[in-house]
Every structure is written in structure tokens, then in C-alpha cells.
Amino acid sequence: MSTALDRTSRPTMSIVNQPANPAGVEDESDISALIGRLTAEVNQIACEKTKSIQSITNQMKMLALNALIESSRAGAQGAGFAVVAQEVRNVGQQVETIARELETQLTGRTGNLMNSIERMTERARGERMVDLSLNAIELIDRNLYERTCDVRWWATDSAVVDCAAAPEAAAVSHASERLAVILGAYTVYLDLWLCDLDGKVLASGRSDRFKVIGQNVASTKWFREALSLRSGDDYVAGDIESQPLLGNAQVATYCASVRAGGKANGKPIGVLAIHFDWEPQARAIVQGVRVGAADKARVLLVDSNFRVIAASDGHGLLTERVPLTQDGRRSGFYHDRSGALIAFHGTPGYETYKGLGWFGMIVCAA
Structure with missing residues (x-):
């Protein structure tokens, strides 16, 4: 039977940083500032122009007032001129009213524009954060998918299968050596354990570092779930936990059945558990979000x-x-x-x- 390590090597997916933000998204604050400046300029222009109009209407009203005074001195001969002066005064008042309404409307509309822009900017910001959240969880999903492939693949390794079938000293030593070779190539794992169906750890890839051989893991959730797997094509993916047998390191444990002959439909003879070194891998993702x-x-x-x-x-x-x-x-x-x-x-x-x-x-x- 060929071994898993004799097959074409499949590199472990590396966790990469987030891609740069979409073009223009990072300029939301700049856009908001620009709109603010434009609004301020519009308000300033409106204020200046309405003040100019008010100044002119004030002059018109003064001229009309002076004309009324002069027409009153002229008596009956100035009566017609008085009518014209009064009309000029009325026109000035109407222009002044229009100027005030214009200033109020411009200020109100630019204020509404600013509120709309702020809402749009906040929505764009929120949607961008959702996209970045999705990007982060997708990166970890793709990485953990690789872990499910690894455990099912390595559970068919001939050294692992032979050790589970007959856990004699030579077979245990050989299986541990094979697991150590895997760990040398796949640096995202803390350890790989081969367990019998009673939960006893038979072999470990880092037996020199972690004294786990002979320990019993039958009480763990991931081991109990692994016992109920229906075939070699199925797997167990565990939630993150601190593993006491690995120095309380944070790990994600993945399990697959070791089956007779390394066949997916073979009789279960053991469980392979692989412990993903979670904390540094996850940290690289969350710290890479820009x-x-x-x-x-x-x-x-x-x-x-x-x-x-x-x-x-x-x-x-x-x-x-x-x-x-x-x-x-x-x-x-x-x-x-x-x-x-x-x-x-x-x-x-x-x-x-x-x-x-x-x-x-x-x-x-x-």
C-alpha cells in the first residue's frame, strides 16, 4: 500500500493579509470633508449675496423715504412723485423679503444635503466593514477546509493504519516517525495523535516535546464524535479550546477515522487527531484586516x-x-x-x- 507521504505533495494553504480596500472606499472621510467645504462655501456665497441685496434695498428705501419727504414739501405738485416713491419703497421691501427667503432656503437645502451625505457615508462605511468581516471569516474557512483534507488524507497513511491495527512497539515508533515527517512539512500544527478506539494515544509526531503517548482522551468531545463517523470520507471539526496536553495552547482539533486497509468503507480501528496551532494563525488574519x-x-x-x-x-x-x-x-x-x-x-x-x-x-x- 502506498503511503500518504509518497503522494504528490500538496502545500498547506498559508494565511495571507487582507487585500487592499476597493478603490475610492478609503476616501470616504475626504468626500465628507469636501462636501462640508462646498456647503460652507455655498452658505457663505448665499450670505454675501443676500447681504448685498439687503444693502441695495436699504438704499432704495432711503431714496424712497427722501423722495416722499421732498414730495410732501412740493404739495399738490409732488403728489404724483409721492406715488412713485411709495411704489419704489414697496418694491424694495419685496426684494428684501425674497432675499431673506432665498438665504433661508439655501441654508436649509445645503443642511439637508450634508445630512444625506453623512448618512450615505455612514452606510458605505458599514457595508465596507461587513465586507471586511466576510473577508476575514472566508480566509479562515478556506484554511480550515485544508485541515479537513489533511486529516482524512493522513488517516490513510500505511504507517498510521498498521499501528492502529497492531500497536506494537516497532509500529508505534514507525508511526510516530511518519507523523513527525508530516509536522516538519506542515508547520501550522502543534501535534498529530493516533488514538485507539478506547481513546488511548498510541503515537505522536512530537513525543519528545509533548508527553502524550499513553494518555487517554476518551472524554473529549472531538474523540467521542470521531467514534461515530460513518466512513473515512467524514471528519470532525472541533471548536477552539485550550489543550492541557499541549501546554494549554489554543488549538482547533480535526479528527478522522483510521480504517482497516486505509479504505473509506473499512472497519474503524482508530482515530487520527490533528491539532491546528490556532492562535498565531488566527492572529495573522485579524491583524491583517486593513x-x-x-x-x-x-x-x-x-x-x-x-x-x-x-x-x-x-x-x-x-x-x-x-x-x-x-x-x-x-x-x-x-x-x-x-x-x-x-x-x-x-x-x-x-x-x-x-x-x-x-x-x-x-x-x-x-
Whole structure:
């Protein structure tokens, strides 16, 4: 039987930084500032022009007043001139009224324009944060899909299958050596364990570092779930946990059945558990999100219980729970009571990895 390591090597997917923001999106604050300047200029022009009109109408009213005075001195001969002067005065008052209304309308409309622009800018900002949240959770989904492929592949390795079938000293040593070779090529794992059906760890890829051989993991959730797998094509994906046997490191554990003959429909003879070194990999994702310093953002990954499993500031890992208000939605944004912008997107899964109900989140302080 050929071994898994004899096959064509498939490199581990690396976690990469977020791509740059879409063109123009980063200029939202600049657009808002530009609209503010234009609005101020319009208001200034409106004020200046209406003041000029008011100045002219004041002169007209003064001239009309003087004309009325002179016409009254002229007696009956100035009566016609008095009528004209009064009409000039009335026209001046009408122009003054129009000027005041114009100033009020311009100021009101530019104020409404600013409010509309601010709402549009805030919406664009929120939608951008949702997109970045999706990008973060998609990156981790694609990476964890690779983990599900790895565990099913390595469970068919001949050394692993032979050791599970007959865990004698030579077979245990050989299996541990093979697991160590895998760890040398796949640096995102802390350790790989081969367990029997009773939960006893038979072989480990880093037995020199972690004293796990002989330990029993039958009480763990991931092992119990692995026992119920229907075929070698199925797998278990565990939530993030601190693993005591690995120095309390944060790990995501993936399991597959080891089956007789390395065949998917063979009889179960053991369980292969691989422990993904979660914390540094997840940190690379959340710290790689390019939100912008002005947003004062905290980028998070949370599990289905809204427990923080990754944070760009490194705080609250596996202890903090965030009060995400979903309203039944898998994605969206809203402002909390403090005024902070909360954007989120649920896991879409990738290929055969359906995800565990996790969310990408971005919290922008008010």
C-alpha cells in the first residue's frame, strides 16, 4: 500500500493579509470633508449675496423715504412723485423679503444635503466593514477546509493504519516517525495523535516535546464524535479550546477515522487527531484586516456562542463574549448603545467544510 507521504505533495494553504480596500472606499472621510467645504462655501456665497441685496434695498428705501419727504414739501405738485416713491419703497421691501427667503432656503437645502451625505457615508462605511468581516471569516474557512483534507488524507497513511491495527512497539515508533515527517512539512500544527478506539494515544509526531503517548482522551468531545463517523470520507471539526496536553495552547482539533486497509468503507480501528496551532494563525488574519487608523477598530472572530476566539488587540481570547445583536441576520451592521459601529458576517463555509457557525466581526469605537 502506498503511503500518504509518497503522494504528490500538496502545500498547506498559508494565511495571507487582507487585500487592499476597493478603490475610492478609503476616501470616504475626504468626500465628507469636501462636501462640508462646498456647503460652507455655498452658505457663505448665499450670505454675501443676500447681504448685498439687503444693502441695495436699504438704499432704495432711503431714496424712497427722501423722495416722499421732498414730495410732501412740493404739495399738490409732488403728489404724483409721492406715488412713485411709495411704489419704489414697496418694491424694495419685496426684494428684501425674497432675499431673506432665498438665504433661508439655501441654508436649509445645503443642511439637508450634508445630512444625506453623512448618512450615505455612514452606510458605505458599514457595508465596507461587513465586507471586511466576510473577508476575514472566508480566509479562515478556506484554511480550515485544508485541515479537513489533511486529516482524512493522513488517516490513510500505511504507517498510521498498521499501528492502529497492531500497536506494537516497532509500529508505534514507525508511526510516530511518519507523523513527525508530516509536522516538519506542515508547520501550522502543534501535534498529530493516533488514538485507539478506547481513546488511548498510541503515537505522536512530537513525543519528545509533548508527553502524550499513553494518555487517554476518551472524554473529549472531538474523540467521542470521531467514534461515530460513518466512513473515512467524514471528519470532525472541533471548536477552539485550550489543550492541557499541549501546554494549554489554543488549538482547533480535526479528527478522522483510521480504517482497516486505509479504505473509506473499512472497519474503524482508530482515530487520527490533528491539532491546528490556532492562535498565531488566527492572529495573522485579524491583524491583517486593513480597516484604517481613523476607525479605531477591533477585528474579531467569534464562535457560535459569540465567544472571542481571535482578536486584533489580543484581548479576551476564549474568555470574552460579545453581545452581537443579529436580529436573525447572518450579516449586517448597527450601532450599539455607546454609538460604536458593529459589523458582522457569518461563516459561508468552503467546499466540504460547512463551518461551525462562526462570525467575523469589526467593532469601531464611537
